[in-house]
Amino acid sequence: MTPVVLVTGPRLSGVDGVVAALRQRLPAAVVTADRTELGRRAPDAVLAVVSAAAPMTRSDWASVEVVVGRTELVIGVVSKVDAHRRWREVMAANRASLASWDARYRSTPWVGVAAAPGLGAVLVDDLVELLVERLGRTSLPANATRRATVRPDPAEVRRVLQRRRLRLLRVVRDRSAAWRADARATAAELGSGAVADFEAMVATAALEFHTWVLEEVDREITAAAIEVGAAAPQPGVPTAGPPDTSRTATSSRRLEGRLAAVLGVGFGLGVALASSRLLAGMLPGWSAGGWAAGTAAGLALVVWVVRARGLLHERAALDRWVVEVAATLRWHGEATVAERLLAAESRWAAQARAAPRNGVSADRRLTRNGVTDQYEWC
Structure with missing residues (x-):
């Protein structure tokens, strides 16, 4: 008996698209979204289609419960995964x-x-x-799922992944360079006592960069899978953690501090003498007050010179550290791109070897245009 699949779901959830795709892939089955076409026959399977834009609500499922009836096979379908990056989280929430x-x-x-x-x-x-597994292969002809077992073309897989890799490397380098410029500008204007906050900001930025790289790579691999007709990547692929951006302890600044103190004392003594003589000449009866004012100005200048020299040294050290962190982030991003794309290519190659070869044409050879396309920047 011909299996019957009923597709239902809320408005704008993508029901029509699922019906059209399944009718093309399962010509031996009856796929419909109109329950009246079934008459009194109960469907063999009900597909509850909801959009990946947001988690399913109780009212959305209420529209599905009306048509489920006594059907034992109910499958939840999250549609429009190509347009929503966090569709896996939506699917987990729906479940x-x-x-x-x-x-x-x-x-x-x-x-x-x-x-x-x-x-x-x-x-x-x-x-x-x-659907084939749950409905039973005996009710569907062997050629009904011919497109579900298409072997990915290894040459096409390499070409597509190479283009994705070049695009990912470019965005990783651009983002690390942009972050480096922003962080150096922030370090150049850093005030006294704000070093700890700046280090915490860099650590947070490194974690965000790591998460962003993983999301970008997963998105590109999913797009590549769609392009070559391979199976979508499975979530939860193990990966290395965020890079270590801890700041190494600086060497002793004792000699530099002494030099700054000597320079500050020299400038302060000169200012004190000049100020006291100027005030004594202008106010002859206030010589003691002039010396006191000159001494205060000299001490203030000494403190300012020492603190300013220390702040400039700290800014220079942070600037060098930012450059090192940016280089580490870039290296980490490029390594993550290479590792995950290589894992995807290996997984698809294994699927190609395991897939049946009947009815599948031989892998095409690389042409001159194909080789050139591997290095095309998009």
């Missing part, structure tokens, strides 16, 4: 909310799809494979 609303759906599987992407290929492989 938790559904389990809290109704314990019967605690084990409901959830899948992310891009049925009608604005850019790139359609991404419904995981949903097709799950």
Whole structure:
């Protein structure tokens, strides 16, 4: 008997796109969003489609419960994953909310799809494979899922990943350079006693840079998977932690402090003598007051010279440290890009070797244009 799949969901959730994609991928099944087309027959599977823009609400699921009926196979589908970077978090929230609303759906599987992407290929492989597995392969012809087992072309995979790698390296270098310029400008205007706050700011920026690199790489790998028709990357890929940006202890400044003190005393003594003589000449009867005022001015100048020299030294040390941190962040970002893209290529190569070769054309050879395209900056 021909399996029947009913697709339902709230308005603007992407139901029509899922129906169109599944009809193309599963021509042996009846895929519809109109329950009246089924007559009295209950659907074999119900796909509850919700958007990845925001977590599902109770009213959204209420519209699904109306059509579920006695159907045993219910699959949650998060659509528009190509347009929303945090769709995995939305899917996890939907799974938790559904389990809290109704314990019967605690084990409901959830899948992310891009049925009608604005850019790139359609991404419904995981949903097709799950439907085939749950409905049973006996009810679907062997060629019904021919596109779900397409072997990624290794040459195409290398070309696409090379372009993604060049783009990622460029944005990593641009961001690290922009951060370095901003941090150096901040260090140049740093006031006395603000060193600890500046070091904390640098540590926070390093953690944010690490998180940003991971998100950018995952987004590019997902886009590459859509482009080459490979399986989407699985979340939770192990990766190294954020780079160490701790500041090393500076060497002793005893000699430099003595030199600054000597210079300050020299300037202060000169100012004190000049001020006292000037006041004594202008006010002959106030010679003692002139000496006192000159001495106070000299001491103030000594303190200012010593503190200013220390502040300038601290700013120079922080400037050098910022340059080192920026270089570390750039190296860390480039290493993360290389490691994760290499892992994706290895995973897709293993999938290509494991996929059946029947009906699949041989891998095309690299042409001159293909080799040139590997080094194209976009």
